Amino acid sequence: MKMEYANRINKVPPYLFAEIDREIEEKKAEGMDIINLSVGDPDLPTPDNIIEALNKAARNPANHRYPSYKGMMEFREAVAHWYDKRFNVSLNPKNEIITLIGSKEGIAHTPLAFLNRGDVALVPDPSYPVYKIGTLLAGGKPVSMPLLEENRFMPNLDEIDAETRRKAKLMFLNYPNAPTAATADMDFFREVVDFASDNELIVCHDNPYSEMTFDKYKAMSFLEVKGAKDVGVEFNSLSKTFNMTGWRIGMAVGSSEIISGLGKVKENVDSGAFQAVQAAGVEALRGPMDSVRKNMKIIEKRRDYMVESLNNAGWDINKPRATFYLWFPIPAGYNSSIEFCSQLLNKTGVVLTPGVGFGKHGEGYVRCALTQTIDRLKEAVERIKNADLR
Numbered sequence: 506m507k508m509e510y511a512n513r514i515n516k517v518p519p520y521l522f523a524e525i526d527r528e529i530e531e532k533k534a535e536g537m538d539i540i541n542l543s544v545g546d547p548d549l550p551t552p553d554n555i556i557e558a559l560n561k562a563a564r565n566p567a568n569h570r571y572p573s574y575k576g577m578m579e580f581r582e583a584v585a586h587w588y589d590k591r592f593n594v595s596l597n598p599k600n601e602i603i604t605l606i607g608s609k610e611g612i613a614h615t616p617l618a619f620l621n622r623g624d625v626a627l628v629p630d631p632s633y634p635v636y637k638i639g640t641l642l643a644g645g646k647p648v649s650m651p652l653l654e655e656n657r658f659m660p661n662l663d664e665i666d667a668e669t670r671r672k673a674k675l676m677f678l679n680y681p682n683a684p685t686a687a688t689a690d691m692d693f694f695r696e697v698v699d700f701a702s703d704n705e706l707i708v709c710h711d712n713p714y715s716e717m718t719f720d721k722y723k724a725m726s727f728l729e730v731k732g733a734k735d736v737g738v739e740f741n742s743l744s745k746t747f748n749m750t751g752w753r754i755g756m757a758v759g760s761s762e763i764i765s766g767l768g769k770v771k772e773n774v775d776s777g778a779f780q781a782v783q784a785a786g787v788e789a790l791r792g793p794m795d796s797v798r799k800n801m802k803i804i805e806k807r808r809d810y811m812v813e814s815l816n817n818a819g820w821d822i823n824k825p826r827a828t829f830y831l832w833f834p835i836p837a838g839y840n841s842s843i844e845f846c847s848q849l850l851n852k853t854g855v856v857l858t859p860g861v862g863f864g865k866h867g868e869g870y871v872r873c874a875l876t877q878t879i880d881r882l883k884e885a886v887e888r889i890k891n892a893d894l895r
């Protein structure tokens with residue numbers, strides 16, 4: 506029988522890194538030592554107190570049952586407590602918070618709750634691919650908002666035309682930003698809230714890097730802005746803050762109507778996050794934060810080392826004040842970010858992510874994830890210096 510994929514699957518853009526993945530495998534087979542700086546997955550372990558909480562909760566048979574689809578009340582209360590303490594944002598755990606199986610899950614499911622066929626979702630470009638793909642899977646139409654360096658990687662809302670404004674039902678945003686590492690301030694978020702209420706659209710702010718900041722910079726929550734809760738939700742996650750990417754636990758918080766729409770989808774497609782993982786999440790959010798600070802010191806040292814040593818070698822890399830990414834232009838003389846990454850891999854065994862993988866406005870840039878030890882980063886820099894790439 507001939508299998509035919511649904512149009513919505515066919516619309517998902519092809520995986521751009523197949524060629525690079527193939528080259529990585531080839532180089533590995535040749536015995537090359539690969540230094541992979543392309544993965545946005547923390548290399549540091551989950552703090553012990555959180556693992557202990559999981560162990561204990563896993564032994565409790567009450568946690569072996571189906572969880573509630575909204576999430577355990579204890580977890581939602583812990584989220585409310587943390588948002589209050591950290592951002593001075595007050596949330597009702599009954600209807601303004603939902604547990605997610607990682608924030609990616611909630612981001613991918615939100616368009617299903619709010620978009621009809623042909624409705625527009627405004628999506629930053631470059632960005633985390635799920636905003637666009639979640640929109641496509643729901644039958645919506647992604648319209649990109651370019652994030653340009655000259656605008657400090659913020660979308661220019663004035664450039665969104667009247668027709669798009671009329672059709673737009675969702676807007677995705679993400680600050681501290683992946684992949685550009687840009688940060689946003691209160692004025693920008695105020696402008697977003699005004700834009701959303703004027704044009705009657707829902708803002709989905711993705712904030713998984715809120716705690717991944719340096720140099721005393723503190724990221725804000727979108728919900729700190731007056732009126733934000735009337736127009737939007739914020740996705741947050743334990744993945745990056747507590748090195749818990751594999752655990753699959755996150756949250757959406759904000760407008761009760763939006764949370765309820767997302768809950769309606771989730772109620773029908775998944776059965777919630779394992780309760781023992783939620784119990785561990787409670788420990789993470791209510792427990793000591795010193796491990797987070799310690800980890801950020803480690804990433805800060807990596808950032809300083811990488812930026813300073815590469816800039817001394819003639820590169821032009823901005824020191825980000827948040828996230829664990831460096832985002833910088835490829836040297837002159839390459840036709841594309843894919844071509845540059847492929848040459849870099851061939852000459853040095855170092856893997857970076859081509860910017861075009863995050864959208865067409867990412868072309869000309871690469872992303873470097875600071876997810877290797879300082880010794881490995883030193884090795885990477887030595888190889889890059891000796892490789893005559895620029």
Ligand SMILES: *Cc1c(COP(=O)(O)O)cnc(C)c1O
Binds near residue numbers: 610679753754
């Ligand atoms: C890592 C990441 C997420 C999601 O993480 P989950 O593990 O699904 O919680 C969401 N958005 C961005 C921009 C990310 O980098």
